[in-house]
Amino acid sequence: MEPTKLLVAIFTLLVLVAHSAAETHFLFWNVETTNITHNCFSANVTTVNGQIPGPTVEINEGDTVVINVTNNANYEISIHWHGIFQFLTNWADGPAHITQCPLNIGSSQIYEFTVTGQSGTFFWHAHNNWLRATMYGHFIVHPAAAPPFGEVAAEYSIISGEWFSQDPNVVELGFIDTLNPVENATVANTINGEPGPLYGCPADTQIFPVTSGSTYLLRLTNAGLNNDHFFKVANHTLTVVRADGNYLQPFDTDVVVITPGQTTDVLLTANQPIGSYYGGVNVAEVPNVGAPPPSTPALVIIQYEGSNSTDSPVTPEFPSMFNLMPVDNYTSFLKGLEPYSLPETVDVELVYVAGIASVNCNASEPCTTKIAGTIQNSTFDDPQNTSVLEAYYNNIPGVFTTDVPDLPPVFEDFTSQPDRNYILGNRGTRTRVLQFNDVVQLVLQNVNAFGILDHPFHLHGHDFYVVGRNYTNFNPDVDPAGFNLVDPPKFNTISIPNGGWVALRFQANNPGVWLLHCHFERHKTWGMEMAFITENGSGANETLPGPLHPPPSCT
Ligand code: C2O
Ligand code: CU
Numbered sequence: 001m002e003p004t005k006l007l008v009a010i011f012t013l014l015v016l017v018a019h020s021a022a023e024t025h026f027l028f029w030n031v032e033t034t035n036i037t038h039n040c041f042s043a044n045v046t047t048v049n050g051q052i053p054g055p056t057v058e059i060n061e062g063d064t065v066v067i068n069v070t071n072n073a074n075y076e077i078s079i080h081w082h083g084i085f086q087f088l089t090n091w092a093d094g095p096a097h098i099t100q101c102p103l104n105i106g107s108s109q110i111y112e113f114t115v116t117g118q119s120g121t122f123f124w125h126a127h128n129n130w131l132r133a134t135m136y137g138h139f140i141v142h143p144a145a146a147p148p149f150g151e152v153a154a155e156y157s158i159i160s161g162e163w164f165s166q167d168p169n170v171v172e173l174g175f176i177d178t179l180n181p182v183e184n185a186t187v188a189n190t191i192n193g194e195p196g197p198l199y200g201c202p203a204d205t206q207i208f209p210v211t212s213g214s215t216y217l218l219r220l221t222n223a224g225l226n227n228d229h230f231f232k233v234a235n236h237t238l239t240v241v242r243a244d245g246n247y248l249q250p251f252d253t254d255v256v257v258i259t260p261g262q263t264t265d266v267l268l269t270a271n272q273p274i275g276s277y278y279g280g281v282n283v284a285e286v287p288n289v290g291a292p293p294p295s296t297p298a299l300v301i302i303q304y305e306g307s308n309s310t311d312s313p314v315t316p317e318f319p320s321m322f323n324l325m326p327v328d329n330y331t332s333f334l335k336g337l338e339p340y341s342l343p344e345t346v347d348v349e350l351v352y353v354a355g356i357a358s359v360n361c362n363a364s365e366p367c368t369t370k371i372a373g374t375i376q377n378s379t380f381d382d383p384q385n386t387s388v389l390e391a392y393y394n395n396i397p398g399v400f401t402t403d404v405p406d407l408p409p410v411f412e413d414f415t416s417q418p419d420r421n422y423i424l425g426n427r428g429t430r431t432r433v434l435q436f437n438d439v440v441q442l443v444l445q446n447v448n449a450f451g452i453l454d455h456p457f458h459l460h461g462h463d464f465y466v467v468g469r470n471y472t473n474f475n476p477d478v479d480p481a482g483f484n485l486v487d488p489p490k491f492n493t494i495s496i497p498n499g500g501w502v503a504l505r506f507q508a509n510n511p512g513v514w515l516l517h518c519h520f521e522r523h524k525t526w527g528m529e530m531a532f533i534t535e536n537g538s539g540a541n542e543t544l545p546g547p548l549h550p551p552p553s554c555t
Contacts, residue, residue: 022063022064023059023063023064024065025059025064025065026068027057028067029048029049029068031069031071031073032072033047033072034047038190038193038201040201041165041166043164043167045133046131046134052136053136053137053157053223054135057137057138057139058142060142061117061141061143063115064115065111067112068108069110071104072105074105075128075129075169076096076102076104077135078127078128079094080125080126080127080460081113081124081139082122083122083123083263083492085510086460086512088511088544090461090513091546091549092113094111095128097382097383099388099513100389101551101552101554102552109549109552110549112549120140120246121139121219121263121264121265122140123136123138124136124137129172130525131168133163134168136159138219147247152267153214153215155219156218158192158280158300159191160191160220160224160280161190161193161223162188162226162227162294163188163190164185165185165187168225172525179358179369181371187293189229190298191300194206196298196300198297205300207303208301208302209303209304210270210303212274213271216269218266219263219265220258220263220265221258221263222260222261225521226520226521227294228260230256230282230283231255231256231258231279231280231281232255232317233277233279234313236271236272236277237252237253238252238268239252239268239269240256240265241265241266241267242264242265243491244492246491247336248334248489249335250267256330259454260520261458262491262493272304275314276304277301278302279299280300280316281298282296282297282318283321285321285498286322286453293321299313324497334466334489335488336465337487339486340485342505346505347438349406349476350406350432350440351408351411351474352445353408354373354445354446354447354457354496354518355373355374355419355446355449355452355455356371356374356451356526356528357424357450358423358425358449359425359427371450371526372425372526372527373518373526373527373528374425375516375529375530377421378404378425378426378530379526380429382429385399388400388531388533400531401429403430409421415447416448417448419447422449423449431530432533435508435534435535436508436509436535436542438508439508440505442503442505443468444504445500446496446501452498455495456495457493457502457519459504459516461510461514462492462509462510463490465490465506466491466503467484467504469497469500469503471497471500480503483503493519508532511534511535511536514531514532515530516529516530
């Protein structure tokens with residue numbers, strides 16, 4: 001080989017090695033109380049490092065993170081890495097009372113885990129009480145292989161959420177131990193933590209510069225507590241390429257629908273006349289009941305190079321929040337880029353009925369009956385003195401039961417009128433045990449007990465294929481024949497349609513305790529959750545090891 005060729009070969013090899021060498025990222029996060037003024041309201045809120053959104057974690061696929069979290073705030077906290085599999089690191093997953101006790105004030109905890117076999121846009125958020133409202137940030141994993149959608153000129157992070165006029169944990173108090181929850185705060189939609197320019201209170205508007213002809217990757221995440229969001233950019237078509245860290249068959253749309261807990265990556269090509277365009281979020285898909293959600297969009301400016309910055313930007317027109325059509329249109333385009341790849345045989349068939357109902361209060365609660373979120377007619381009570389994972393791992397009896405029924409007692413009309421069988425639920429800390437590698441088919445059926453609305457369900461530790469969805473009562477004899485087992489999209493969060501069902505398939509390939517819950521914080525607060533416990537397998541890498549770092553003490 002000629003010397004120059006040899007040098008090129010060595011250099012190429014070095015670059016390859018540099019690229020493939022996994023790194024470990026050491027991060028130090030300080031959870032604190034921060035005074036923030038937005039939308040003309042000041043509130044003391046809980047933040048990571050004083051920022052909303054909090055710090056972005058940005059790593060390459062295969063890297064390890066070691067995040068040392070110190071709680072200097074006024075509340076116990078915990079942090080969840082939403083969408084990250086936590087393969088064999090269930091202890092680092094974070095949901096309070098499920099995989100750890102919440103972190104006491106004044107204490108520290110180390111979350112250590114490696115991200116393998118997944119890439120894209122994820123996020124982290126607090127996973128106790130309503131602290132997620134102000135404790136969230138992006139978790140970006142760059143793929144080992146170049147993405148199919150090609151190079152982009154730049155990437156922009158856009159996280160939507162809500163701003164409450166007071167401490168969100170105080171807002172939560174209006175929602176618990178009562179049959180009649182009260183929204184005791186003014187709520188604004190936010191984008192990257194800011195309500196944006198339309199609220200009539202002085203606010204900074206974030207500007208994203210673009211150059212005519214270039215294409216940009218927008219990483220969209222709905223970190224909001226209680227509302228689905230539409231995302232739009234005035235006059236621009238968006239190309240959807242990835243959701244929840246999984247590539248989709250690309251499609252064009254002028255509006256993106258994102259539920260709390262979902263991430264969606266879209267391409268924006270600057271192909272309109274040079275100028276400024278507003279882009280942002282407004283509330284999507286709300287039932288025509290209850291207090292109206294905030295209806296003012298939260299916007300940023302997409303500003304073309306060479307545009308006159310004194311021109312007022314073009315404003316997008318959002319679809320009506322009461323119209324389900326845009327949601328359905330959008331959903332019908334979601335197809336996976338990779339073909340369906342689970343084993344053919346389904347080992348476990350589950351149909352879970354989920355809805356808002358009531359339960360009787362405990363002796364310690366200041367009520368007789370209260371509003372509840374139920375799955376299989378049962379509301380989930382958090383264990384208080386140990387987490388479910390600690391109880392499972394250490395064989396501590398009496399903490400949880402394993403009796404979530406696989407099917408509803410009868411397949412009835414769950415949706416067209418209030419279903420009397422589901423109005424008063426029962427309570428428990430119920431789980432469903434899965435054997436390692438079980439292929440699970442889980443149909444989530446909406447029930448109309450106290451009204452009806454969609455429920456964005458999130459499964460920890462796994463992605464699932466969305467193989468079916470309809471606005472009907474699920475019929476186990478008929479509907480599975482229509483499932484898409486060719487190119488279904490993969491998500492970690494998906495809405496049970498308003499008055500319908502959604503069918504998921506996943507493989508229980510990750511030993512540990514994995515929460516399934518509605519990602520509307522109100523509903524989770526009301527107990528719309530359960531946990532799967534995946535037992536150890538017998539092969540290598542099929543046994544859950546103990547925690548890498550001591551979990552927070554439970555007292
Ligand atoms: Cu994004 Cu269990 O949470
Ligand atoms: Cu819900």
